[in-house]
Amino acid sequence: MKPQNRTVRIALAAILVAAPASIAAASVSHAAATATVVSAAAVGLDDAHKKDIAMQLVSSAENSSLDWKAQYKYIEDIxxxxxxxxxxxxxxxxxxxxxxxxxxxxxxxxxxxxxxxxxxxxxxxxxxxxxxxxxxxxxxxxxxAKDTVFQTAQNDERDRVYFTPAVSQAKADGLRALGQFAYYDAIVMHGPGTDAVSFGGIRKAAMKKAKTPAQGGDEATYLNAFLDARKAAMKTEEAHSDTSRVDTEQRVFLNAKNFDLNPPLKWKVYGDSYAINS
Incomplete structure (x- = not known):
């Protein structure tokens, strides 16, 4: 065998051996890139209209009303x-x-x-x-609550502690508006901590069951895992044992594959029906 032919054959063999690993790595990278592109291309929850929808959804569960701007004055011990x-x-x-x-x-x-x-x-x-x-x-x-400065302060703290971190993490996980809302609603109720019943712990539990879209996973599969983990956390507290904000709200949107959280939206919380038509 001529030296140059042997060299060529060895080089070809090396390429063939390396190819499966390279293809697999490329597939994972492509999946992650695709998730990022999908998330970036869709209108996120930080869009003004989507954010208003998110606030109405939270208010339906927290205050039995879609009029979230009437809740600046709300105060009670539940x-x-x-x-x-x-x-x-x-x-x-x-x-x-x-x-x-x-x-x-x-x-x-x-x-x-x-x-x-x-x-x-x-x-x-x-x-x-x-x-x-x-x-x-x-x-x-x-x-x-009648003071616009206090209203601004509430908006600021909502965004700093809850909304912005939730949406940023959801986007990093490759989730569209519905997933971003699922994160936001969870962090509002459970807090931004890392223990098992805080947002960080809920997300960690979900990721043990399914990959995020950014990891190459299916969006619906991951969100179902997240909502399952969220329900488990809710059931650890009597005050949150009614899981309808997951079962007859978020899961309804997920089953309809409304990943962009587009109106019209119809849901129930604590047995009460709500709708956002536009």
Whole structure:
């Protein structure tokens, strides 16, 4: 055998051996790239109209109303161990986000009607206590809700803590608007932590069952796994044991393959029917 022919044959053999691995790697890269392109090309939840739809969906579950802008004044203790729940996405006195909100409001408008409650909010953080708050705080919250600066503060904190992180993670996972909403609704209820019943833990549990589109997985399969994990987390708390916001809302949209969350939308939460027509 001539040396040059032997060299050529060895080179060809190396190419053939390497080819399957290269093709497999290329396939995974292509799948991830495709998921990214799909997510980028579709209108995301951060589009103004889609975001309004998301807020209406959350409000239907949190406040039994589509009028989410009427919820700036909302405040009550729902008995879930988190103290007061209030505002457009349920800021809680026991979990720190209400404290952050009032601090942000005070940064924007020093001397506002809620600023005097900052010491009390710091003390009750991590508990269900109303000490230093009570009826006076509830009345002052309603007064503050008429202030556009307080409304802006609520919007800012919603975006900083919940909306923007949820949508960013969903886009990175290759999910379209429905998946982005599923992440957002989960982070609103369960918080942005990493334990088993927080958003991070729910996502981790889902990823053990199915690949995200960015990993080359099927979008519907992954979202079903995520919603299953979300339901399991909800059932660990009596206050969240009704899983209709998953079963008769998000799962309805998923079964219809409405990945872009396009109206018309029809769903039920806690047995009540809702619709967004446009």
């Amino acid at each position: 008995g879930d161990g988190r103290g007061y729940t209030a505002g457009i996405i349920g800021f809680c006195s026991g979990t720190g986000d209400m404290l952050d909100l009032v601090q942000h409001y005070t940064d924007l408008k020093p001397g506002n009607v809620l600023a005097k409650y900052l010491p009390a909010l710091k003390k009750v953080n991590g508990t269900e206590s109303h000490t230093g708050l009570g009826t006076a705080f509830e009345k002052d919250w309603a007064t503050a």
